[in-house]
Amino acid sequence: MASVSFSQIQKSFGKTPVLHGISLDIADGEFMVLVGPSGCGKSTLLRMLAGLEDITAGSIAIDGRVVNELDSKDRDIAMVFQSYALYPHMTVRENMGFSLRLREEKRNLIEERVAAAAKILNLGPYLDRYPRELSGGQRQRVAMGRAIVRDPKVFLFDEPLSNLDAKLRVAMRSEIKALHQRLKTTTVYVTHDQVEAMTMADRIAVMNEGRIEQLGRPLELYDRPANLFVAQFIGSPAMNVFDGAVKGGAVEALGARWPASFSKSGGLEGQRVKYGVRPEHLEPASSGIAAEIVVVEPMGAETELVVKVGDTSLIVMTRGRSTAGPGDRIFLAPDPAHAHLFDAASGLRI
Amino acid sequence: MTSRKLLSEAKLWLVAIPVLLWTLIPIYHIFLFSISTKDSAFSGRLWPKQPTLHNFVTVFNQDHFYLHHFWSQIWNSLWIAVATGVITLAIATCAAFAISRLKVRGGRTVMNAALFTYFIPAAFLAVPMYKAMGTYGLLNSRWSLVLAMVTIASPYAIWVLKQASDKLPWELDEAARIDGATPAQLFRLVYLPLMVPSLVAIFTYALLLAWNEYLYAFLLLSHENTIPLAVGLGHFLSSDDSPWELLMATALIYGLPPAAIYYAFRRYMVGGLTSGAVKS
Numbered sequence: 001m002a003s004v005s006f007s008q009i010q011k012s013f014g015k016t017p018v019l020h021g022i023s024l025d026i027a028d029g030e031f032m033v034l035v036g037p038s039g040c041g042k043s044t045l046l047r048m049l050a051g052l053e054d055i056t057a058g059s060i061a062i063d064g065r066v067v068n069e070l071d072s073k074d075r076d077i078a079m080v081f082q083s084y085a086l087y088p089h090m091t092v093r094e095n096m097g098f099s100l101r102l103r104e105e106k107r108n109l110i111e112e113r114v115a116a117a118a119k120i121l122n123l124g125p126y127l128d129r130y131p132r133e134l135s136g137g138q139r140q141r142v143a144m145g146r147a148i149v150r151d152p153k154v155f156l157f158d159e160p161l162s163n164l165d166a167k168l169r170v171a172m173r174s175e176i177k178a179l180h181q182r183l184k185t186t187t188v189y190v191t192h193d194q195v196e197a198m199t200m201a202d203r204i205a206v207m208n209e210g211r212i213e214q215l216g217r218p219l220e221l222y223d224r225p226a227n228l229f230v231a232q233f234i235g236s237p238a239m240n241v242f243d244g245a246v247k248g249g250a251v252e253a254l255g256a257r258w259p260a261s262f263s264k265s266g267g268l269e270g271q272r273v274k275y276g277v278r279p280e281h282l283e284p285a286s287s288g289i290a291a292e293i294v295v296v297e298p299m300g301a302e303t304e305l306v307v308k309v310g311d312t313s314l315i316v317m318t319r320g321r322s323t324a325g326p327g328d329r330i331f332l333a334p335d336p337a338h339a340h341l342f343d344a345a346s347g348l349r350i
Numbered sequence: 351m352t353s354r355k356l357l358s359e360a361k362l363w364l365v366a367i368p369v370l371l372w373t374l375i376p377i378y379h380i381f382l383f384s385i386s387t388k389d390s391a392f393s394g395r396l397w398p399k400q401p402t403l404h405n406f407v408t409v410f411n412q413d414h415f416y417l418h419h420f421w422s423q424i425w426n427s428l429w430i431a432v433a434t435g436v437i438t439l440a441i442a443t444c445a446a447f448a449i450s451r452l453k454v455r456g457g458r459t460v461m462n463a464a465l466f467t468y469f470i471p472a473a474f475l476a477v478p479m480y481k482a483m484g485t486y487g488l489l490n491s492r493w494s495l496v497l498a499m500v501t502i503a504s505p506y507a508i509w510v511l512k513q514a515s516d517k518l519p520w521e522l523d524e525a526a527r528i529d530g531a532t533p534a535q536l537f538r539l540v541y542l543p544l545m546v547p548s549l550v551a552i553f554t555y556a557l558l559l560a561w562n563e564y565l566y567a568f569l570l571l572s573h574e575n576t577i578p579l580a581v582g583l584g585h586f587l588s589s590d591d592s593p594w595e596l597l598m599a600t601a602l603i604y605g606l607p608p609a610a611i612y613y614a615f616r617r618y619m620v621g622g623l624t625s626g627a628v629k630s
Contacts, residue, residue, distance in 0.1 A: 052524050073530035085521035089543040098539075099529035146529070 002063035002076075002153035002186055003028045004049065009058035011044055011210075018044055019210045021058065029184045031177075035197035036207035036233070043158055045207075046190045050079050050156055062153055078147035079156040082163060084139045086131040086146075092118075093127040096145045117148040120179070137168045144179065155180075157189040161196065173199060194234050198222070206230050228347035231276050231340055237304065240314045241276045243344060251275045251341070254310040256289040259336040262350070273350065276340035279304070279317035284324075288333035291316075293324050307332070380605075383598035391595045405599035414596055416586050419574050424604070427561055427578035430492055434499040434560035435553045438507050441500065442552060443545070446511035447537055451523055461512060464505035472502055473565060480569050494570040495578070499560040507552045514548040515541075550618040558608050579604050 004026040011019040019041045026032045034042040047053040049060055051072035059066050067075050078099075086095050094101075096117060097110040118124050121141045131139055140160060147155055157176070161169045177200050180187055191197055197204045198218045206213045206221065206229070213233075214226040225231035231239050244253025246268045251258045253275050260275070262268060284305075291307040291314070303322040307314050307330065316332065324330060341350040383391050384405050386398040393399075407413075412420045449457035479498050480489075488494035518541070526536045542549070564580045571577045583604065586597040612619065 050524075050528060052527070072524075072527045077528065079525070079528050081521045081525060083519060083521050085519065085525035087522065087525075087540060098526075102530040102535060146525075150529075 003061075004032075004154055004186060004188065005061045005064075006045070006049075007059050007061070009045065009048065009060065010056045011041070011048065011053065012056045017210065019056075022210075022212060023058075024205055024212065024215065026186060026188065029186055031180050031187045031189065031200060031202040033189045033191060033197040033201035033204045034207055035191055035194055035204055036213075038192055039209075040207040041210040042190045042192075042207045046156055046158055046188060049154075049188060050077055051075050076153045077156055078150045078152040078154075079158065080140075080143045080147055080160045082159040084131070084143040084163075086139055086142055088131055091128050091130055092123060092134070092142050092145075095131065095142055096123075096149050098146070099150045113149045113151075114145075117145045120148065120182070121145050121175075136164050137172060140164065140172055141175075144176070148179075148183070153186065155185050155187040157187065157191075159191055160189075161191070161193075169196075176200065195236060198234065204234075206233060208233075224349070225276075225340065226349050228274060228276070228342045231342065231349075235278060237279050237315050237317070239276045239278050239340070240282065241274050241342075242312055242314075244273055244275045246271045246273055246341075251339075254289075254312050256309065258289070258334060258339065260339040260341055261336040262341070268350070271350075272344035274342040274344055274347070276342060277334045277338065279315040280319075281335055281338035282314065282316045282332050283318055284316065284330040285333035286331065288331040291330055291332050293326055293328045293330060296322060296325060298322070305330075377605075380598045380602055383595050384602050386595055388593065388595055405595050406603070408596060409599050409603065414593060416582070416593065417596065417600070419582065420579070420600070422575055423577060423579040423582040426492060426576060427580065427604075428607075430495050430499070430567075430578055431557045431561040433492075433496045434503065435557035437496065437500045438503045438556035439549060439553045441504050442507035442511050443542070443549065445504075445508045446515045447541055449508075450512045450515035451518075451536070451541060452533060461508060464508055467505055476565060476569055479566065483570055488570075490571055490573050490576055492571070492576060495563070495567050496560070498566045498570060499556070499563060502566075503556040503559050507556060510552060510555075511545070511548055514545060518544055547618045550615055554611055554615050554619060558611065561608060 006022050006024045009019055009022040010017065022041075022045060024032075034045060036042050044053060048055050049062075051067070051070065055068050059068050061067065062075060062077070087098065090098065093114055096114045100110045100113060114127070115124075118127055121144060123138070123141055123145055126134060126138060126142075131142065134142065140163075143160070160176070161172055164172060173196060176189075180200075189196075189200060201218055203215060203217055204221055205215045208229050214221055214230045221230055221234050225234060225239075228241065232241060242253055244251040244258065246252075246260075246262075247257075247270065249260075249262070251260050251273060258275050258277075289309060291309045293305055293307050294313065295306040297304040297306070298321060302320065303318050305316040305318065305322065305324070307316055309332070314332075316330075342348060343350055382396075382398065385401045385403065386393075387400065387402055387404070390398050390400070409417055409420060412418050445460070448454045449461055479501075483489050483494040483498070488497070522540055522544075523536060526540050531539065561578075562580070563578075564584065567578050567581045568584065571581065574582075579600070583597060583600060586592050586600075
């Protein structure tokens with residue numbers, strides 16, 4: 001168990017800079033998720049921590065010790081790859097015990113550790129099989145087993161669930177989380193899936209174009225996104241965002257007045273803003289902003305409505321079932337406490 | 351079977367039968383000579399009147415002027431072929447690993463330089479090679495032929511193994527590095543086991559190349575006790591009255607090991623030699 005600290009990390013591939021001075025401190029035992037669209041540098045950051053990529057500038061410390069110049073094998077980390085990277089010519093048992101074998105541990109100690117990890121992951125019956133004889137989910141568990149057996153200071157996960165089907169992904173998600181709660185090993189987890197990030201993380205670092213856009217607990221990011229990027233990246237379905245202007249304590253947009261609560265009063269009158277409101281905060285009301293239903297998507301517990309206000313499509317999430325149909329007119333009454341305002345030019349939260 | 355299928359099948363046979371005959375008739379000819387007596391060898395019959403295995407007995411007993419060193423010559427052939435296979439494999443495997451997996455600086459240049467040697471026909475290199483072996487005092491030693499064959503086989507071997515190496519997932523190396531493997535352990539415990547099919551193919555390729563070699567063997571080795579059987583067979587033609595039936599019997603024996611090796615490793619040959627040729 002250990003803390004991890006990135007300080008002013010930069011990375012360039014040739015002349016192309018991909019990371020622009022990332023600083024991030026991960027506490028001992030924390031589950032940190034790096035999330036962002038592909039190409040944002042999250043995997044590169046993880047691979048630098050693993051020692052698989054050189055560090056162009058800055059330093060990385062594990063447990064207070066700078067590891068920039070250390071080989072992967074001396075960093076005391078374990079990594080789970082997207083492709084699992086199991087050794088195809090070794091059985092599950094050999095795969096899991098490989099790192100210990102390289103360390104020339106005693107045979108019975110290896111046996112013991114592998115058996116213990118196999119028990120945690122329910123891999124007991126598969127120990128003598130080869131990776132090709134396992135399903136995707138089982139392979140994923142072997143990859144995790146290989147990491148557990150080493151009892152490393154830090155677990156690294158690089159999009160470990162991307163190759164699994166949707167149902168299995170949900171199951172493995174909770175397995176990984178349960179595993180972390182049991183072992184309490186510091187974990188850095190990279191994903192492009194914001195749902196994974198929200199459900200698993202202690203804290204999330206949202207990354208974009210080589211920078212951390214926002215760092216915080218999942219619900220913090222959800223409730224108070226620091227900028228437009230985070231607002232639109234976190235949450236599913238995504239937040240509705242449209243242009244408007246501040247006028248008389250509300251926002252005029254799409255030909256209507258949208259209520260908002262301003263953290264700093266005054267000085268905003270007439271400012272161009274982006275008005276953001278999450279679909280579940282746009283519940284239909286008996287009066288308010290008129291909208292026309294375009295599509296109704298019942299999902300059982302809730303119903304998703306695509307509505308039009310003026311020419312702009314918005315998504316509305318209502319609890320329970322809806323009797324409305326396409327073409328019906330409804331009224332939206334957004335709660336000012338849940339409205340998000342961003343500066344139109346900088347995209348920063350107001 | 352529909353007529354269309356029948357037609358396409360017929361076209362295939364139309365190609366296959368001539369090719370088969372083209373290959374088999376000379377072999378049958380060898381076989382025919384080897385079971386004929388000296389007098390009937392040139393009778394022009396498709397099957398000898400009195401087929402005999404006597405020629406083989408003569409060969410195995412070294413019972414003819416040209417056959418006095420048969421066993422030592424076939425031993426030479428085997429020794430040279432196996433040594434060439436082993437050394438080529440060792441060189442090519444290490445080179446492919448270094449170039450493909452360790453990404454050694456300048457690796458590509460080395461490989462391209464090696465392949466460039468194929469622009470010069472091997473026959474042109476024979477004389478310089480002879481000179482070089484002479485300088486090192488290796489003429490008339492089996493090692494001279496082994497070294498020459500390794501030189502000729504290595505570039506292709508490196509290229510094939512490099513292509514095969516490139517297809518191994520890169521994450522395996524990374525996983526092994528994180529697991530604590532040194533490059534040597536990575537080579538031994540992860541790389542080699544996964545490369546076995548390609549290694550078998552390349553070993554066989556180098557082995558057969560050396561086994562079938564004539565020109566270099568003829569040039570570099572001249573003593574009756576050091577020459578391989580291929581050159582020994584050539585000596586049969588040095589008189590006006592060559593014992594054709596014995597020559598063909600020996601040739602048949604000489605041709606069997608390659609056939610056996612091909613048969614044993616046919617699964618690897620096709621897969622191994624073409625691996626990396628196309629994206630699978």
